Amino acid sequence: MNADPIVQIRDLTKLYRHGEIDVTALNCVSLDIAAGEFVALMGPSGSGKSTLLHIIAGVDRATSGQCIVQGTDVGTLNETELADWRNNHVGFVFQTFNLIPVLTAFENVELPLLLTSLSSSERRAHVEAALELVGLADRMRHLPRQLSGGQEQRVAIARALVTDPTLLVADEPTGNLDAHSAAEILALLQILNRTAGKTVILVTHDPKAAAYASRTLHLEKGELLNGSSQSSVVSSQ
Amino acid sequence: MTIPGFILRNAFRNKRRLMLTLLSVTLSLFLFTMLQTALRELTQPAQTDESALRVVARHKVSLGNVLPVKHQSRIERIPGVHTCMKLTWFGGIYKDPKDFFPQFAVDADKITDIFSEAQFDPQEMAAFLKDRAACVVGIKTMDRFGWKIGDKITLQGTIWPCDPQLTIRAVYRGGIDETNLFFHHEYMDELCGKPSLCGTFWIRAENAEAIPGLIQRIDETFANTDAETKTETERAFVLEFVSMIGNVKVLIGSICSVIVFTMILVTASTMSMAIRERSREIAILKAIGYDGWQIFSLILAESFGLALTGGVLGCFGAWFGTWLMFQHVNIAAVSNGMFIKFEVTPHIVVSGMLIAVVLGLVSCLAPAYSSIRMSVVTGLKELD
Numbered sequence: 001m002n003a004d005p006i007v008q009i010r011d012l013t014k015l016y017r018h019g020e021i022d023v024t025a026l027n028c029v030s031l032d033i034a035a036g037e038f039v040a041l042m043g044p045s046g047s048g049k050s051t052l053l054h055i056i057a058g059v060d061r062a063t064s065g066q067c068i069v070q071g072t073d074v075g076t077l078n079e080t081e082l083a084d085w086r087n088n089h090v091g092f093v094f095q096t097f098n099l100i101p102v103l104t105a106f107e108n109v110e111l112p113l114l115l116t117s118l119s120s121s122e123r124r125a126h127v128e129a130a131l132e133l134v135g136l137a138d139r140m141r142h143l144p145r146q147l148s149g150g151q152e153q154r155v156a157i158a159r160a161l162v163t164d165p166t167l168l169v170a171d172e173p174t175g176n177l178d179a180h181s182a183a184e185i186l187a188l189l190q191i192l193n194r195t196a197g198k199t200v201i202l203v204t205h206d207p208k209a210a211a212y213a214s215r216t217l218h219l220e221k222g223e224l225l226n227g228s229s230q231s232s233v234v235s236s237q
Numbered sequence: 238m239t240i241p242g243f244i245l246r247n248a249f250r251n252k253r254r255l256m257l258t259l260l261s262v263t264l265s266l267f268l269f270t271m272l273q274t275a276l277r278e279l280t281q282p283a284q285t286d287e288s289a290l291r292v293v294a295r296h297k298v299s300l301g302n303v304l305p306v307k308h309q310s311r312i313e314r315i316p317g318v319h320t321c322m323k324l325t326w327f328g329g330i331y332k333d334p335k336d337f338f339p340q341f342a343v344d345a346d347k348i349t350d351i352f353s354e355a356q357f358d359p360q361e362m363a364a365f366l367k368d369r370a371a372c373v374v375g376i377k378t379m380d381r382f383g384w385k386i387g388d389k390i391t392l393q394g395t396i397w398p399c400d401p402q403l404t405i406r407a408v409y410r411g412g413i414d415e416t417n418l419f420f421h422h423e424y425m426d427e428l429c430g431k432p433s434l435c436g437t438f439w440i441r442a443e444n445a446e447a448i449p450g451l452i453q454r455i456d457e458t459f460a461n462t463d464a465e466t467k468t469e470t471e472r473a474f475v476l477e478f479v480s481m482i483g484n485v486k487v488l489i490g491s492i493c494s495v496i497v498f499t500m501i502l503v504t505a506s507t508m509s510m511a512i513r514e515r516s517r518e519i520a521i522l523k524a525i526g527y528d529g530w531q532i533f534s535l536i537l538a539e540s541f542g543l544a545l546t547g548g549v550l551g552c553f554g555a556w557f558g559t560w561l562m563f564q565h566v567n568i569a570a571v572s573n574g575m576f577i578k579f580e581v582t583p584h585i586v587v588s589g590m591l592i593a594v595v596l597g598l599v600s601c602l603a604p605a606y607s608s609i610r611m612s613v614v615t616g617l618k619e620l621d
């Protein structure tokens with residue numbers, strides 16, 4: 001836990017240019033996240049939560065500033081390197097439509113492994129373990145439309161986990177779920193954080209969801225509110 | 238699951254759309270193959286080494302004008318000429334106009350010399366030569382009407398005012414066309430009372446090198462007479478005959494282009510629809526680690542799979558279909574002699590398949606390019 005922070009963000013700024021006007025989605029954000037933390041990113045709609053998450057996860061690029069994840073400056077990778085990096089280091093969970101509708105739960109979870117050199121029996125073992133972990137071992141052959149919303153999100157979490165990534169990022173994963181399913185998903189993320197030691201970054205605007213996290217950061221108009229955000233590792237100790 | 242399995246799963250996502258697109262590609266390439274075959278049969282009649290030695294002299298004005306028989310002896314004296322035979326299109330009706338087959342009045346004793354690639358039975362030919370009212374018939378026409386040696390047939394003249402009654406004395410096999418009937422020119426002259434006229438002269442050159450000079454010398458010999466000739470190789474002559482049915486080459490060529498173009502439009506629109514409705518999924522694939530080229534490969538493979546399946550079904554379907562059909566159907570009879578054979582050649586199948594390859598590539602390029610370029614963030618916003 002006292003090792004270097006797994007995510008180091010320095011003066012990160014993201015501008016969107018709309019004709020003559022610049023929209024500042026992120027304004028000089030600096031932040032450290034330690035390995036094993038469960039961080040909730042909160043803030044009103046449009047405050048830049050998703051933008052920050054996307055940059056950390058390597059699907060978007062900052063206008064200026066640095067984002068270093070496990071020693072890699074993500075901004076310096078080209079598109080192909082970045083895709084490969086995501087496959088190895090990031091597990092992604094979105095708000096909705098996470099799964100490929102024509103593939104079964106098993107096959108959806110297997111997708112990121114098709115890019116690796118694992119044999120088909122090794123892949124099977126990983127996929128089954130991941131689905132076991134999210135409690136869906138008995139739903140492997142089901143198509144997404146045969147699953148409930150909560151189950152779909154759990155499959156998405158299994159898919160995010162299956163490559164054993166450094167970071168698990170989730171953008172409002174409970175936004176479309178009923179309270180009960182939402183609680184199950186959040187509890188699952190918490191268990192993964194505590195027992196499997198995954199670093200989790202959760203974007204949410206729901207304080208109840210943020211309560212599952214070990215640290216909560218507040219964004220507003222692209223700026224971090226908590227002064228404590230740069231001093232990492234505080235809450236997990 | 239494997240990557241090919243994933244591609245298949247994507248392709249079969251919308252089964253009805255897949256089937257309709259596949260059907261349109263298949264039918265287009267089937268039509269393409271058939272039209273190319275028709276074009277080839279019309280413009281490239283089978284050519285043998287022997288036929289390369291033949292030239293044909295006809296009236297300079299048109300094929301419909303006849304030539305004086307007295308030209309024959311002058312042609313025979315021209316150096317390089319091996320044999321010169323009168324050949325006149327009789328164009329008679331046997332029983333019914335739909336029973337069409339080509340009939341020619343010829344110099345009976347020169348047939349084997351001129352059409353040397355065909356196989357004649359020497360004994361039958363001896364019988365044919367002895368009988369002025371005899372004819373020699375190609376095996377296909379014999380089979381078509383169930384004729385036997387010794388049968389008597391009557392041809393009703395349409396161009397020439399006489400109805401020859403002929404006895405079949407000989408059969409020939411092989412050569413460029415097994416449907417012809419040949420009978421004695423003298424017999425026609427006698428019946429029709431026009432002994433001094435004939436349609437064309439078919440000349441066998443002594444060797445292929447002699448042909449260019451020969452053609453020139455023949456036409457020079459009759460220049461400034463009242464019946465000037467136009468001499469050309471057999472192949473050119475047949476091509477000209479074909480052009481009488483219109484500029485088929487241009488016509489078929491433009492139909493083929495329209496078919497191919499339409500097929501590309503249809504397939505491209507299907508592929509772009511299929512890919513556009515998946516843009517969010519593509520963004521998810523990118524988010525979990527697929528790069529632009531891997532996604533391009535998935536899309537390309539799907540598009541290729543569609544195009545090549547259509548190609549195989551269409552081109553090989555045409556190949557097998559025509560082969561199967563003409564085992565049972567006499568194409569020469571059905572087409573009134575326009576087609577002797579209807580053979581889908583490997584060359585045509587390959588060009589059809591090449592079009593399928595191009596189709597597979599072209600139809601997915603635009604949508605694949607835009608989905609590769611689209612950022613994950615933009616893709617995720619779709620439907621969100």
Ligand SMILES: Nc1ncnc2c1ncn2[C@@H]1O[C@H](COP(=O)(O)OP(=O)(O)O)[C@@H](O)[C@H]1O
Nearest residue numbers: 016023024025044045046047048049050051052
């Ligand atoms: N593609 C874009 N073009 C222009 N502005 C954008 C784009 N994406 C996001 N923004 C702007 O950036 C800001 C932050 O957006 P986002 O990170 O999605 O907010 P949140 O996830 O907190 O709701 C918003 O003001 C939004 O309008």
Ligand SMILES: [Mg+2]
Nearest residue numbers: 049050051171
């Ligand atoms: Mg958001």
